[in-house]
Amino acid sequence: MLKKERQAYILRQVSLHNSVLSADLSTSINVSEDTIRRDLNELAETGKIIKVHGGALSKSFNSFYLRGDVYNVDSKKMVAEKGAALIKDGMFILTGGGTTIIEMARLLPENLKATFFTVSIPAAYEYAQHPNIEVIFIGDKIAKKSQIAVGGEAISKIKHIKADLCFLGINAIDPEHGITDNDWDIVQVKNAMIEAAAKTVVMTISEKLNSSQRIRVCGVQDIDVLITELDPENNLLDPFRLNGVTIL
Amino acid sequence: MLKKERQAYILRQVSLHNSVLSADLSTSINVSEDTIRRDLNELAETGKIIKVHGGALSKSFNSFYLRGDVYNVDSKKMVAEKGAALIKDGMFILTGGGTTIIEMARLLPENLKATFFTVSIPAAYEYAQHPNIEVIFIGDKIAKKSQIAVGGEAISKIKHIKADLCFLGINAIDPEHGITDNDWDIVQVKNAMIEAAAKTVVMTISEKLNSSQRIRVCGVQDIDVLITELDPENNLLDPFRLNGVTIL
DNA sequence: TAAAAAACCGCAAATTGTTGCATAATTTCC
DNA sequence: GGAAATTATGCAACAATTTGCGGTTTTTTA
Numbered sequence A, B: 001m002l003k004k005e006r007q008a009y010i011l012r013q014v015s016l017h018n019s020v021l022s023a024d025l026s027t028s029i030n031v032s033e034d035t036i037r038r039d040l041n042e043l044a045e046t047g048k049i050i051k052v053h054g055g056a057l058s059k060s061f062n063s064f065y066l067r068g069d070v071y072n073v074d075s076k077k078m079v080a081e082k083g084a085a086l087i088k089d090g091m092f093i094l095t096g097g098g099t100t101i102i103e104m105a106r107l108l109p110e111n112l113k114a115t116f117f118t119v120s121i122p123a124a125y126e127y128a129q130h131p132n133i134e135v136i137f138i139g140d141k142i143a144k145k146s147q148i149a150v151g152g153e154a155i156s157k158i159k160h161i162k163a164d165l166c167f168l169g170i171n172a173i174d175p176e177h178g179i180t181d182n183d184w185d186i187v188q189v190k191n192a193m194i195e196a197a198a199k200t201v202v203m204t205i206s207e208k209l210n211s212s213q214r215i216r217v218c219g220v221q222d223i224d225v226l227i228t229e230l231d232p233e234n235n236l237l238d239p240f241r242l243n244g245v246t247i248l
Numbered sequence C: 001t002a003a004a005a006a007a008c009c010g011c012a013a014a015t016t017g018t019t020g021c022a023t024a025a026t027t028t029c030c
Numbered sequence D: 001g002g003a004a005a006t007t008a009t010g011c012a013a014c015a016a017t018t019t020g021c022g023g024t025t026t027t028t029t030a
Helices: A003-017 A022-029 A033-045 A073-084 A099-107 A121-129 A152-159 A184-196 A235-242 B003-017 B022-029 B033-045 B059-066 B073-084 B099-107 B121-129 B152-159 B184-196 B235-242
Strands: A019-021 A049-052 A055-058 A092-095 A115-118 A134-137 A141-143 A148-150 A163-169 A172-174 A178-181 A197-203 A215-218 A225-227 B019-021 B049-052 B055-058 B092-095 B115-118 B134-137 B141-143 B148-150 B163-169 B172-174 B178-181 B197-203 B215-218 B225-227
Touching (some): A022 A033, A073 A099, A092 A099, A099 A197, A115 A121, A134 B141, B003 B022, B019 B022, B022 B033, B099 B197, B148 B184, B184 B215
Parallel strands (some): A092 A163, B163 B197
Antiparallel strands (some): A141 A148, B019 B055, B172 B178
16 A cells, blocks of 8 residues: 555545544554554644544544634733633632633643633633643533523532632623623523632723623622732722722 | 557556556566656656656545545535434424534524534534524533533433434444444443434434444444435445435 | 553665666667 | 667666664653
């Protein structure tokens, strides 16, 4: 069997099954695993497949979430960085959805080993890209606008979790009304998340400070940490600091 | 044997077998390998064949080899269309992941009103784009390679569902071993899905027919409908038809 | 953290390619 | 028809590619 022929066969197998093992290929084509590895390397170099330990994956399979245009990405990245710094090895983390959370997911250090619970489809997708993170999706009916699981099933599942940290992206927050939102179902879920975690971390860009919406999620006193892109000493944050919130 | 004659013979062999070895040609025409090589070079220069180390390949073979991005999209779309046609208003549908399933999600008619249960993050994402579909995500630990929820929690949730149809994308299938896969956890989930639905619909491109992998999902007799891009009367499908599977 | 699996590295053997050249076959032109 | 020129073929020495193997390092997994 010619080299190209062999590589074509490998490509076919990868496309067909989305993944192949070097050992399987080796026995089915009857060449040494070294040869297979070399083929896999060549195919990977030309970008035809993705090589992984023990075999290879199809390229087209994963990645179809393209990062759309996100509002205020830079600010959100600053926020996300501060948030990511709070996560330590071995922690159980509960997170919602929202663009800030997604940014944080992308910024998690490669070697972080932690367990993430989430109700958000995009967040779960991002966490799943990470090599060392364990991802648990809390399923239920999916709210289309936000791609988040909502409903009694999800809430009761969340209540069974004892997480170290809960990261919340929010719609609106002000010192008087606390966190507010405009979707009943989502508020229920966020409520449950806050209760299920030892500490609640709110991540938001400063624009959302001092705005409010119709439905209350929780009061300021329920928030443990507030992260914005601002300097922690900024006056805008004073009212929260006075309510015992840690500002980062 | 004349030079032209020889080259014509080589061309025929190439188009016949998609590939030839210099050594084989040399012995079968009884000329030195040098001559063969020179012929091969000439044929390659005029673009009639693709010369590679040790022999040559047919042009068509090579175009297949170069086809990079998404494997067999057209076939998958044909499969997906046939599958989508089975879904009627008001149905409860249970689906896995896989590119064929994703294609089907994109082809669902705008006005379809149905409820979709799924364990696949990409599939849930696609369903959530649809205006009239209700999406329920069956959550649990996320298997990273396939972006699918696996584990006891997901399985027990699936068992509580009574779906009309279960759409399965597969890795390998043959009449003898039935559906086979290479990931234990995913097999467990697929098993539960098959049991939870009144009818099981398997969607696959024909290339996966008559291939098999290590772990068995179910036998042919557990499949109700098999959809491929082929004509339903195609002989390749006979063994399945004989086992009582409806072929579309 | 230790055992197992996989990847990597260098090397040697086998195969394949290339080049120059001698010889044989074919064509051309007188 | 026959000599010269052209082309084709085979041979041999050498270069390049491919492949498998042993030993070592890295990664994975329990």
